[in-house]
Amino acid sequence: MSGRVLVGVKRVIDYAVKIRVKPDHSGVVTEGVKHSMNPFCEIAVEEAVKMKEKKLIKEVVAVSCGPQQVQETIRTALAMGADRGIHVEVSAKEYESLGPLQVSKIMAALARKEEAQLVILGKQAIDGDCNQTGQMTAALLDWPQGTFASEVTLEGGHVKVVREIDGGLETIKITTPAVLTADLRLNTPRYATLPNIMKAKKKKIANMKPADLGVELASKLEVLRVDEPPQRQAGVKVESVDDLVGKLKEAGRI
Amino acid sequence: MAVRAAGQIAGICHLCRSSTLGSFRTLCRNVSSSKHTPSNAPETPVDHLIYTPEHFALKESIKKIIDQEINPHVDQWESEGKFPAHKVFKILGNAGILGVNKPVEYGGLGLDFSYSVAVSEELGNIRCGGIPMAIGVQTDMATPALARFGSDELKKEFLRPSILGDKVACLGVSEVGAGSDVSSIMTKAVRKGEEYVINGGKMWTTNGTQADWMCLLANTSDGPPHRNKSLICLPMSLPGVHIARQIDKMGMRSSDTAEVFFDDVRVPSKNVIGQEGMGFTYQMLQFQEERLWAVANTLTTMDLIIQETIDYTRQRKIFKMPVLHHQTVHFRLAELQTEVELLRSLLHRATALFIRGNDVTKLASMAKLKAGRLARELGDSCLQFWGGMGFTNDVLVSRFYRDSRLISIGGGADEVMLGIICKYMDTLPK
Ligand SMILES: Cc1cc2nc3c(=O)[nH]c(=O)nc-3n(C[C@H](O)[C@H](O)[C@H](O)COP(=O)(O)OP(=O)(O)OC[C@H]3O[C@@H](n4cnc5c(N)ncnc54)[C@H](O)[C@@H]3O)c2cc1C
Ligand SMILES: Cc1cc2nc3c(=O)[nH]c(=O)nc-3n(C[C@H](O)[C@H](O)[C@H](O)COP(=O)(O)OP(=O)(O)OC[C@H]3O[C@@H](n4cnc5c(N)ncnc54)[C@H](O)[C@@H]3O)c2cc1C
Numbered sequence: 001m002s003g004r005v006l007v008g009v010k011r012v013i014d015y016a017v018k019i020r021v022k023p024d025h026s027g028v029v030t031e032g033v034k035h036s037m038n039p040f041c042e043i044a045v046e047e048a049v050k051m052k053e054k055k056l057i058k059e060v061v062a063v064s065c066g067p068q069q070v071q072e073t074i075r076t077a078l079a080m081g082a083d084r085g086i087h088v089e090v091s092a093k094e095y096e097s098l099g100p101l102q103v104s105k106i107m108a109a110l111a112r113k114e115e116a117q118l119v120i121l122g123k124q125a126i127d128g129d130c131n132q133t134g135q136m137t138a139a140l141l142d143w144p145q146g147t148f149a150s151e152v153t154l155e156g157g158h159v160k161v162v163r164e165i166d167g168g169l170e171t172i173k174i175t176t177p178a179v180l181t182a183d184l185r186l187n188t189p190r191y192a193t194l195p196n197i198m199k200a201k202k203k204k205i206a207n208m209k210p211a212d213l214g215v216e217l218a219s220k221l222e223v224l225r226v227d228e229p230p231q232r233q234a235g236v237k238v239e240s241v242d243d244l245v246g247k248l249k250e251a252g253r254i
Numbered sequence: 255m256a257v258r259a260a261g262q263i264a265g266i267c268h269l270c271r272s273s274t275l276g277s278f279r280t281l282c283r284n285v286s287s288s289k290h291t292p293s294n295a296p297e298t299p300v301d302h303l304i305y306t307p308e309h310f311a312l313k314e315s316i317k318k319i320i321d322q323e324i325n326p327h328v329d330q331w332e333s334e335g336k337f338p339a340h341k342v343f344k345i346l347g348n349a350g351i352l353g354v355n356k357p358v359e360y361g362g363l364g365l366d367f368s369y370s371v372a373v374s375e376e377l378g379n380i381r382c383g384g385i386p387m388a389i390g391v392q393t394d395m396a397t398p399a400l401a402r403f404g405s406d407e408l409k410k411e412f413l414r415p416s417i418l419g420d421k422v423a424c425l426g427v428s429e430v431g432a433g434s435d436v437s438s439i440m441t442k443a444v445r446k447g448e449e450y451v452i453n454g455g456k457m458w459t460t461n462g463t464q465a466d467w468m469c470l471l472a473n474t475s476d477g478p479p480h481r482n483k484s485l486i487c488l489p490m491s492l493p494g495v496h497i498a499r500q501i502d503k504m505g506m507r508s509s510d511t512a513e514v515f516f517d518d519v520r521v522p523s524k525n526v527i528g529q530e531g532m533g534f535t536y537q538m539l540q541f542q543e544e545r546l547w548a549v550a551n552t553l554t555t556m557d558l559i560i561q562e563t564i565d566y567t568r569q570r571k572i573f574k575m576p577v578l579h580h581q582t583v584h585f586r587l588a589e590l591q592t593e594v595e596l597l598r599s600l601l602h603r604a605t606a607l608f609i610r611g612n613d614v615t616k617l618a619s620m621a622k623l624k625a626g627r628l629a630r631e632l633g634d635s636c637l638q639f640w641g642g643m644g645f646t647n648d649v650l651v652s653r654f655y656r657d658s659r660l661i662s663i664g665g666g667a668d669e670v671m672l673g674i675i676c677k678y679m680d681t682l683p684k
Contacts, residue, residue, distance in 0.1 A: 036314065072307065072310075072311075075307065075311060076311065076314070079311060079315075191315045191318055191319055191349050192311060192314075192315045193315070193348065193349045193350045194312050194315070194349060194350030194351060194354060194363055194369075195350045195363060196350075197308055197311045197312055197315065198308060198363065198365075200311075201308060
């Protein structure tokens with residue numbers, strides 16, 4: 001039991017909130033909207049904390065990149081059992097264009113600095129649905145990756161990962177240090193208990209800037225426009241199977 | 255039905271684990287036709303009057319438990335007339351929610367009362383009144399006197415397991431002949447050597463059919479009515495404790511309410527809480543907390559009812575326009591939300607004063623009175639805007655209409671609150 005696990009925790013608009021697009025189509029409305037930890041990140045934290053409870057690793061470090069408010073998300077991770085936090089401060093303005101590549105650079109730099117044995121991230125965040133940060137982090141570090149994990153077994157210098165792939169499961173064995181991304185079935189995240197919420201208050205959150213890690217935030221991507229998904233059209237009722245077949249033929253489906 | 259779905263979103267999210275590619279958010283949306291959109295900006299940790307970021311973290315954790323472990327089952331428990339108190343309390347006990355302001359030595363967290371208020375507010379997200387009430391009985395009605403005045407031995411036997419969620423507690427104060435007038439209770443505990451022998455009966459006992467122990471108020475002497483009563487920890491498994499019946503009620507249906515009889519029940523005299531004869535005084539001491547707790551609990555539900563009424567009337571079209579677009583409808587809802595905010599301000603002000611050590615009996619009684627009155631008005635007004643749907647049992651508003659009626663009766667009726675307020679205003683005829 002010597003390793004350290006770095007877990008990424010992203011603050012996103014709460015899953016139960018209906019997303020509204022800003023009138024000028026530059027993005028979505030975030031002000032006055034309930035935020036919480038990305039559900040896939042919760043699963044990543046849970047997995048890391050479980051490893052620590054099984055004494056397979058020594059320390060869990062929760063990392064979040066963003067403005068001041070992301071500290072709330074780090075506190076949630078600390079209340080779930082992470083040992084300490086790192087807040088990589090990115091101004092609200094810069095945060096708007098912070099994408100998977102920039103975050104991966106930060107995660108990779110931190111993984112080296114902290115000599116992490118594992119980096120565990122959510123497979124995607126429910127805001128951008130990018131599904132890239134884990135893969136990019138592994139590439140930048142030139143470490144093996146176990147993405148879409150639904151079962152993880154850490155044994156010495158190896159980790160066995162059961163991956164959710166189209167049409168089934170794939171089991172791989174990779175060496176550590178490695179990058180993992182958590183899928184929905186990996187575990188059921190615990191509730192932060194009140195005693196642990198109070199304890200989390202005393203845990204340390206280190207503050208740093210991307211520049212401290214030698215990371216340049218410039219992005220080559222530009223968001224042109226954000227739109228609501230098209231409204232689903234009302235369906236039609238058909239009287240009989242023949243009608244149905246007729247309609248399908250009409251629509252050119254069969 | 256749509257209403258029920260909203261509360262289940264979170265529960266379902268953790269269950270739909272079939273997709274590897276689909277967006278988590280779309281997944282959640284697809285299983286629920288109804289969206290939950292708080293129209294008001296939520297209260298945030300920044301500069302809150304009484305809540306710190308820890309209060310908010312606690313609320314968030316409770317919300318998850320409610321969405322995943324409680325709300326998906328509420329309709330079933332409502333129809334069965336009982337919720338599984340042991341199961342639900344164990345979940346809450348594990349999360350540390352049943353003893354926020356109880357001593358650390360007995361499994362509590364030793365935090366101030368503002369945390370209890372935060373818990374109570376959050377429990378208002380449960381989609382019925384019965385379960386929060388049952389929790390309130392456990393945390394803020396049956397146990398405060400024990401925590402303050404009970405012996406170490408009693409606290410180990412009754413308080414600790416109640417905080418951990420291993421034992422269900424009930425409060426035996428009201429009787430058939432004594433509700434508002436607690437001083438006239440008839441149940442007697444007669445001292446015989448190292449034991450009390452108890453005879454009599456209790457009425458309206460919440461959790462009564464499931465409880466492991468009762469915090470019992472009984473006459474232990476023939477002295478003056480305010481100094482002859484004692485609180486006794488009574489195990490419900492003792493011979494002579496009879497659950498006469500479960501009372502059939504118009505509301506609070508998932509909370510079991512019992513009528514209990516005592517027939518020569520023998521309990522060790524060491525089970526008396528604090529000093530003999532002080533029971534009435536001890537019980538009165540916790541009134542402020544009890545009342546503020548009840549107010550906090552109804553606030554969140556009132557917010558929810560207004561919001562669901564907005565959502566429903568916005569999509570319900572009559573005379574070619576949404577019901578919500580009638581000025582009488584949106585103005586009325588604005589009026590009600592204003593009153594809810596006023597009540598919330600009073601609650602937070604009273605709580606802030608209380609945790610600084612002030613007597614807030616007057617403010618707490620005013621808040622309780624207003625909560626009862628407002629809940630009745632709000633339930634009635636909102637139900638009206640749902641038309642025939644409001645008259646069905648499929649919607650939260652009709653359940654609220656039935657459940658919240660109790661606020662004006664239980665835990666001190668409106669008239670009792672008015673009497674107390676008048677005392678403070680010095681207007682009560684002597
Ligand atoms: C669902 C439910 C759960 C309950 N749970 C518990 C429990 O767990 N433990 C427990 O001990 N009790 C419990 N109670 C009892 C509750 O506290 C009493 O119902 C309440 O105190 C009122 O007493 P009562 O029903 O005897 O009404 P009464 O005392 O008969 O009062 C009837 C009415 O008289 C009027 N009134 C009362 N006082 C005055 C006054 N001073 N001036 C003018 N009018 C007045 C009011 O309108 C009042 O509603 C519960 C009750 C219910 C319905
Ligand atoms: C138990 C029960 C039995 C019934 N029995 C029968 C029956 O036997 N036969 C039958 O045909 N129908 C029956 N009904 C239907 C009943 O007549 C309708 O529920 C009633 O007409 C209201 O219509 P609605 O439910 O569609 O409400 P909606 O038309 O949707 O109205 C909802 C609410 O909108 C508000 N509203 C409506 N109009 C206005 C306005 N102009 N300005 C401002 N606000 C407005 C009101 O608050 C109203 O309550 C029954 C309903 C119930 C609940």
